[in-house]
Amino acid sequence: LYSPLTGVLWPIVESYVASGKxxxxxxxxxxxxxxxxxxxxxIASIVVAPLVEHHALVGMALLGVIHLASGVCLVWFSPxxxxxxxxxxxPHPAHYxxxxxxxxxxxxxxxxxxxxxxxxxxxxxxxxxxxxxxHTAIAAIYLATxxxxxxxxxxxxxxxxxxxxxxxxPALLICGFGATVFAGRLGGGLGWAALVFGLVSFGVGMAxxxxxALYYAMEVGNAEVDAGGAHETLIGVGYSVGPALGLGxxxxxxxxxxxxx
Numbered sequence: 001l002y003s004p005l006t007g008v009l010w011p012i013v014e015s016y017v018a019s020g021k022x023x024x025x026x027x028x029x030x031x032x033x034x035x036x037x038x039x040x041x042x043i044a045s046i047v048v049a050p051l052v053e054h055h056a057l058v059g060m061a062l063l064g065v066i067h068l069a070s071g072v073c074l075v076w077f078s079p080x081x082x083x084x085x086x087x088x089x090x091p092h093p094a095h096y097x098x099x100x101x102x103x104x105x106x107x108x109x110x111x112x113x114x115x116x117x118x119x120x121x122x123x124x125x126x127x128x129x130x131x132x133x134x135h136t137a138i139a140a141i142y143l144a145t146x147x148x149x150x151x152x153x154x155x156x157x158x159x160x161x162x163x164x165x166x167x168x169x170p171a172l173l174i175c176g177f178g179a180t181v182f183a184g185r186l187g188g189g190l191g192w193a194a195l196v197f198g199l200v201s202f203g204v205g206m207a208x209x210x211x212x213a214l215y216y217a218m219e220v221g222n223a224e225v226d227a228g229g230a231h232e233t234l235i236g237v238g239y240s241v242g243p244a245l246g247l248g249x250x251x252x253x254x255x256x257x258x259x260x261x
Contacts, residue, residue, distance in 0.1 A: 018218075019081035026218060031154030034211070038150055042143035045136040052135050092219045093161055100220045102166045103213035110170070110209045113177050117202065120181065127184030128191050141196060145203030153211040160215065169208030176202030 017033045018026055044063060051059035118139065125135050159165050179198030183191045 015081045016077065027215070028154070030214060030218065031150065034150040034207075034214075035147060035154065038143065038147035038207070042140045042147055045140035045143055049133055049135070049137045049140075053131075053133055096161065096216055096220050099161070099163070099166065099212070100216035103209060103216055106166065106170055106209045107213040110173055110206055113173060114202075114206060117177055117180060124180065124184040124195065128187065128195065138195070138199070142199040142203045142206075145200045146207040149204045149207035150211065153207065159212075165208050165212050169205045169212070171205070172201045173205030173209065176200070176205055 014030075014033075017029055048059035048063065051062075121139055122135055125138055130138060153159065176198045179194045180202060181198075183195035183198060185191075186194050
């Protein structure tokens with residue numbers, strides 16, 4: 001229930017972030033927004049860590065209260081976003097549409113991987129005999145890396161129009177996914193090293209794909225709000241398919257075990 005509701009909310013938030021802005025001003029606003037929402041996840045994971053072992057439901061309830069309390073901020077918002085910014089918009093290079101298509105293919109695939117991997121982390125940390133208080137703090141490794149990468153992609157613009165992020169970022173994503181999943185099987189110090197490497201690599205890959213998909217959506221779509229909506233729709237597809245795949249695998253494994261018994 002939470003993921004679809006978030007998916008509905010996200011394009012609305014993005015419409016306010018993008019409203020009344022164009023070109024460089026819009027890129028900066030979206031970059032700051034990415035840094036803020038991604039940092040919130042990392043901070044929350046660390047804050048609730050002491051509650052995980054004995055008061056997990058209290059931690060969830062507190063996060064829910066924060067969600068509801070943030071509604072107070074709506075007092076300062078107008079009922080409708082500001083009109084879309086007018087003004088000259090430099091034509092984008094000819095290869096930008098191809099980059100947009102590429103990143104839009106990578107985006108849902110990345111979120112399928114993310115929403116499949118995150119539910120596995122508690123099991124992986126148990127295999128590595130991690131203390132419960134550190135379970136969410138370990139997830140924060142991925143979340144903090146993703147946030148810091150957003151900072152880098154916002155401030156450094158040399159990647160704009162380049163093909164290498166479309167190759168490097170998915171490669172990091174795949175390597176990170178594999179290293180994280182197999183960390184539990186390795187165990188010991190090697191398992192810990194694989195887990196940290198995997199989460200860092202996965203975080204960089206995720207942030208790079210997200211940044212690229214959103215940047216080219218804004219550039220090719222002339223920074224239209226609808227372009228951001230399509231971007232979030234693709235993320236929603238990944239959020240839906242990922243847990244479904246994870247559940248299917250879990251049920252299959254459970255069914256095989258029962259048949260063996």
